[in-house]
Amino acid sequence: MLIDDKGITTPNIELEIARRQVSEYAMTFDLLAQIIHSETEKEAVESILNVFQTLFSPAKAFYISLQKDKPEKLYSLIPSMEEEDDAIKSRLSNFNKKYEWTESNKGFRVSLNYKDNKLGVIEIDEISFPEYKEHYLNLTMSIIEVCALAIENARRHQRIKDTESQLRKEKENLEHALAEIKTLSGLLPICMHCKSIRDDKGYWQQMEEYIQRHSEAQFSHSICKSCAKKYYPDYDIYSE
16 A cells, blocks of 8 residues: 555545545536626626636636637736737637647647637636646536537627617617608698698698608708799790
């Protein structure tokens, strides 16, 4: 039976490792449960980065959001210079593997995919205990699908909200248009002499004014052939 430098036997060491892993996984899934309820992609990504921060204590943690393989927004737990952001965006947006180790060999990059759709890439680097990086990567690969699902759900939720907002605006425009049509399609009291129209409050308005107020029609003034002969007999306005 093997004994380590602290006097703990091999079976006890393995039991302790197993207990730690169980505790680690329990904490991980408890944190993931919070991610699933994110309503926006920003909330989902920040929650995911916080999960990795809690689990691995990395000095660097980045996520690039992708739409149709085009980079959108870069998320980070630590503010960086604009020049660094450009380099990070380029590095992550061109990443096309399932996972790989970082250049420092103290972290990893992982793609987040939902079905055949690539949602983004996460990079965790300079973790506190790089000697456990393989264990950390395995843990990450076991939860990455849940992270991707959370982001996809957040995007769907946003699309639904955008659609509802657009439908609401279109409904308001339609109701406004119908109200205008209804106003002009009813029985309009009109003066048999001056052609003024009486509105629903009892006021008489010139026909042009009334129609302009209750529709999008605009008037320009001219003169018909009959009136031209009647009022301007000396002018041949309609001569060919």
